[in-house]
Amino acid sequence: MKPLIVPALLSVLTVAAPSVVLAQDLAAGKKVFRRCNACHTLEEGGTNKVGPNLWNIFGSTAGTRTNGFKYSKALKSSGIIWDDSTMSAYLENPRGTVPKTRMSFIGLKKADQRDAVINYLRSATR
Numbered sequence: 001m002k003p004l005i006v007p008a009l010l011s012v013l014t015v016a017a018p019s020v021v022l023a024q025d026l027a028a029g030k031k032v033f034r035r036c037n038a039c040h041t042l043e044e045g046g047t048n049k050v051g052p053n054l055w056n057i058f059g060s061t062a063g064t065r066t067n068g069f070k071y072s073k074a075l076k077s078s079g080i081i082w083d084d085s086t087m088s089a090y091l092e093n094p095r096g097t098v099p100k101t102r103m104s105f106i107g108l109k110k111a112d113q114r115d116a117v118i119n120y121l122r123s124a125t126r
């Protein structure tokens with residue numbers, strides 16, 4: 001009996017582990033997002049604040065979603081398509097990545113914070 005129970009237990013553990021990691025990561029990302037939420041909402045139909053609502057942000061071209069927000073010329077003409085790596089660069093150093101962007105945010109210098117907030121955004125914006 002034992003040899004059967006052990007593999008079953010192992011497979012339960014390997015299935016459970018990634019979702020545990022994901023949940024921790026989402027919590028970490030949600031915490032990092034406190035630095036954004038003065039200016040951004042995430043939910044569908046959410047209001048624009050100082051910055052635009054971010055629903056459906058991934059895969060869109062920067063500054064082009066039709067959400068009523070008045071984007072800077074700089075962001076609109078950047079040609080950036082939002083994915084993990086373009087988002088990470090912009091969040092690390094907004095004005096270094098898009099000179100003259102109106103997002104006045106100093107940047108997230110820590111890669112793990114950027115990764116966490118990007119994961120959180122992915123789950124909360126679609």
Ligand code: HEC
Binds near residue numbers: 061
């Ligand atoms: C002080 C307000 C402010 C803070 C804080 C801020 N943003 Fe922004 N954000 C803006 C503004 C304003 C824009 C529009 C920039 C432009 O038009 O050049 C913007 C644009 C963006 C865009 C591009 C939107 C699009 O439609 O292309 C993303 C993504 C974004 N912000 C994510 C974040 C994240 C994530 C954080 C936190 C880590 C954050 N922002 C913090 C104000 C802010």
